[in-house]
Amino acid sequence: MMPNTQTNPSAIPARPNAIEIKKVDIYYGSYRAVHDVNIDIHDRKISAFIGPSGCGKSTVLRAINRMNDLVIGARLEGEIIFQGRNLYGADIDPVEVRRRIGMVFQKPNPFPKSIYDNVAYGPRLLGIKDKATLDEIVESSLKRAALWDEVKNDLKKSGMALSGGQQQRLCIARTIAVEPEVILMDEPCSALDPISTQRIEELMLELVDQYTIVIVTHNMQQAQRVSDYTAFFSIRRTEDEATGKDTRWGELVEFEQTDQLFSRPAKKETADYISGRFG
């Protein structure tokens, strides 16, 4: 399952934090938004989802930690296997799934609370009340998110008062604080300036030695810079001849090592997209 393409993971004991997306169809009501997606997301690698708007890449990402459950009428067919179990099995609690597969959103969304309370929110949900333990988690999480040096003197300041890039790193720190095994990032840099974007990208490269990271991005350079694997999604459409009704859905075109996908794409559609001929 783990093609050893890049860094040697010998220093860290192997953890089976890979995710297998198997024959996944995602529906909103009766509308099938995504059809037949199969991806093996590798343990402690960065996988990028790219594709035009509406191709279902965010939908697939949100399916991984069951955030789609919050959308009324959303439904998934197929399996997503994590640590040997189907995340959509009857015995799985989505609350625990989301704790172990964290998420960073497109727009930085710190809570309207202090920096400290933002990071401590997750641990407190899990019932940690001890002040010293919380202090320790807050400090280590902020350090891991490369934000500690900038905020260590005013942890009481509102999280909303930080700059956009700092807010996004605060959100990453907040996600790390509940010790997830996977971090999903839904276009984490689309609202940030290039310098903040660069810091987040550096951060991803640091975090990947401990976490499996999946990132959705519109920025193909970003996918090339940070990811080990890339999945390219595209839109399929059919027109019902009788009614003239246009139906669209998203499909996975190909999933490959990033180098290979960008240099020698297997499908012509991929080549067209990455060379800017469509999309």
Added chain:
Amino acid sequence: MSNLVDVGVYRSDVIRRNTRARWMQNIYFSTLIIAIIVLLLLLFSIINQTFGYVAISQEIKAEQLSDRPLAELQPTELATILLEQTPRLLLVMVRDNLSAVPVDQFTSTPLRDGINGTVPDDLADLTPRDLSGDTGPAAYARLLGDNLSSAQLVALIEVNVLKVEIEQSWTLVESLTQREEIEASVAATEDQEDLVFYSWLNNRLLTQRNSQRVEEAGIGPALAGTFYLLIMTVAISLPLGVGAAIYLEEYAQESFLNRLLETNIRNLAGVPSIIYGMLGLTVFVNTLSFITQGRSILSGALTLSLLILPIIITNSREALRAVPSTIREASYGLGATKWQTVSRQILPAALPGVLTGLILGVSRAIGETAPLIVIGATNSISTFPDSPFSRFSVLPFTIYNWSSQPDAAFKNASSAAIIVLLVLLLIINSAAIFFRNRAISKRV
């Protein structure tokens, strides 16, 4: 540089559109001015009625009773004056002011049980019937002196001994502009009336119970009734309303039943309040009387809660809906359960909006009269409410009742009561606004 003012065909159109915009602005501005003028007129007419000259007649002057002002005397001394001047009225005074039992049982109940207050040991076992002889007045004077405040006793002396009567009253404007004419007309009266500048908003009004005589009438029990009623209404409707809003916004699935529920709640806000009164009478006063004890404050509070629930639910739902979905997602994304997300993120963020709904609801409840009359608020309650099951009176009903009395002076008292009601409303809303602002500032 091209001339923006002179771009041919567009010019006249721009002028026309700007003129129209200015017109609309002027119209909105004038409606605001009209609203403010009407409000000021209302306040002016209330204040105009509340202060002003009154002509007072009295049979005996206070100086004839004591060489010191009455207000400086001890309760026992005042009770002695009452004993000397009006021995035959003392039984009625005790019954009206101190009785703990219904009027028809008072004469046959031992004083220990019949009196609301301290009773000397030697009188404890006697009934008013036992005291019907010459010993009675002295015993009643002791009870009055022991249990009433100086102010209450002075009020009794003014009414029963001095026989103070307000013969005529003038408004504030009349008092200020026609002073000489008023003085001349009072000086011309036969029975030596005194002209006094009088505030109808005074201590007696706030503390005394209602009476047929305007010199005695107060809003004490009505004020207390309104206050307790509102506290209980908030205590009942806030948790229910917020709970219902949370259910509808966060938990309810799209279904026929829930849509029916939503439509009904929205329509209930427009139902006339007297209908709620009829509902309250049937359900709370009659059917549930084993809980509410019939025509009690509790029944009134439950009815008013029904009345303001639609307002609180609708506003709370708006507030919950306005919480950004990014906050929800962030919380769920960290592994929060639904209730953790609601209680730790959504509810605190929605609190200011919830409190706005509460302010609107309470403002409506405080002025309601119709449903409470149906429920059984009366104007003749002489005791202060002491439990949720007490009978009660409310300020708006007293105001309504006084303003329809034939005695013109009651209109002045009624205006003073209106001021009290407005101040009460102001205090309650200020408290809610204080909490709302604190909730907003807590958001960091």
